[in-house]
Amino acid sequence: MTTLILALIIGAVLFGIGLYGALSQTNLVMIMMGVELMLGATMVNLVAFWRFLHPDVYAGQMFVLVVMTVMAVEAAVGFGLGTARFRAKGSVEMEEAAELKG
Amino acid sequence: MMPTIFIALFGAAAIWFGVRVFQTSSMVRSALSLLGAMAAIGGMFLAMEAEFLGVLQLMMMATEMSIMAIFMVMYMMDPGGLGQMDMSHQQREALAAGIVATLLAVAVALLVNWGTVAKEVDSTTVQLxxxxxxxxxxxxxxxxxxxxxxxxxxxxxxxxxxxxxxxx
Known part of the structure; x- marks a missing residue:
C-alpha cells in the first residue's frame, strides 16, 4: 500500500467520524466540531494529493489555505449565530430551534 | 519509509482523538480532543513535508480550539459533563451515514489508479x-x-x- 493511499484512508475515516458527529449531535458547538473534522479530513487529502501527485504545482497548497479560511469563517459565523441564539433563547440546543425552518 | 510510519502514527492519533470528541460527555474534553485531532493532522502535514502548512495548522487550531472551549463553557449548562446529559439524536442513522461515507471514500482511494507517485519534494525554502x-x-x-x-x-x-x- 502506498503512502498516498494510507493518507487518503486516514482522511476518509476522519471524514466519516466528522459526518457522524455533525448528524448525531444536538448542540450547535458539537455540530460545528463535526464539520471541523470533515474539513480537516479534506485538508489531509489535499496535502496528500499535493505531496504525492503534483508536488511542483503550488495551487494545491493554496487550496489548503482556502479550506483553512473556510474553517475560520465557519467558526466565526457559527459562534455569531450561537451567541444570538443564546441571547434570545438561553440555549444552543438545535432540537429546540425547529422554528428556524421558517 | 520513515515518513510513512509518521503519517500512520499521526493519522491513528487523529482518528483516536476524533472518536474521543463524540465519546465524552464533557464539552471541555471534546474541545481538547478536537485540538488533539487537529494537531495530529498538523503532524501529518509535517510528515508529508508541507512544513509551512503544518506549522500554520498547529498555530491556527491551537487558537481556534481554545476559543471553542471557552464558548463551550459559556453556552453549556453542564460543560464539565458531570450530569451525564445526552446531547445526541438519530444515532443509528448518523452512524450508518458515517460508515457509508467512509467506505465510499476508502473504495475510491483503493480503486482509482493514481499514476506515478512523486518521490521527492522541494526543500522548505524553495516551497515557501x-x-x-x-x-x-x-x-x-x-x-x-x-x-x-x-x-x-x-x-x-x-x-x-x-x-x-x-x-x-
Missing amino acids: RALGIEIMERSMLLFETVGVTILVSMIAAIAVAVAREPKR
Whole structure:
C-alpha cells in the first residue's frame, strides 16, 4: 500500500467520524466540531494529493489555505449565530430551534 | 519509509482523538480532543513535508480550539459533563451515514489508479518561495477573495451576535 493511499484512508475515516458527529449531535458547538473534522479530513487529502501527485504545482497548497479560511469563517459565523441564539433563547440546543425552518 | 510510519502514527492519533470528541460527555474534553485531532493532522502535514502548512495548522487550531472551549463553557449548562446529559439524536442513522461515507471514500482511494507517485519534494525554502509566488501571481484573485470573505464573515458574525435594544 502506498503512502498516498494510507493518507487518503486516514482522511476518509476522519471524514466519516466528522459526518457522524455533525448528524448525531444536538448542540450547535458539537455540530460545528463535526464539520471541523470533515474539513480537516479534506485538508489531509489535499496535502496528500499535493505531496504525492503534483508536488511542483503550488495551487494545491493554496487550496489548503482556502479550506483553512473556510474553517475560520465557519467558526466565526457559527459562534455569531450561537451567541444570538443564546441571547434570545438561553440555549444552543438545535432540537429546540425547529422554528428556524421558517 | 520513515515518513510513512509518521503519517500512520499521526493519522491513528487523529482518528483516536476524533472518536474521543463524540465519546465524552464533557464539552471541555471534546474541545481538547478536537485540538488533539487537529494537531495530529498538523503532524501529518509535517510528515508529508508541507512544513509551512503544518506549522500554520498547529498555530491556527491551537487558537481556534481554545476559543471553542471557552464558548463551550459559556453556552453549556453542564460543560464539565458531570450530569451525564445526552446531547445526541438519530444515532443509528448518523452512524450508518458515517460508515457509508467512509467506505465510499476508502473504495475510491483503493480503486482509482493514481499514476506515478512523486518521490521527492522541494526543500522548505524553495516551497515557501514558490507558494508566495503562487499567491501573489496566479492565485492572487482567489487570495484577495478569501481575505475579503473572512473580513465580511467577521463583520456579519459581530452584527448577528450584538445585543439589540428593544424598540421604544
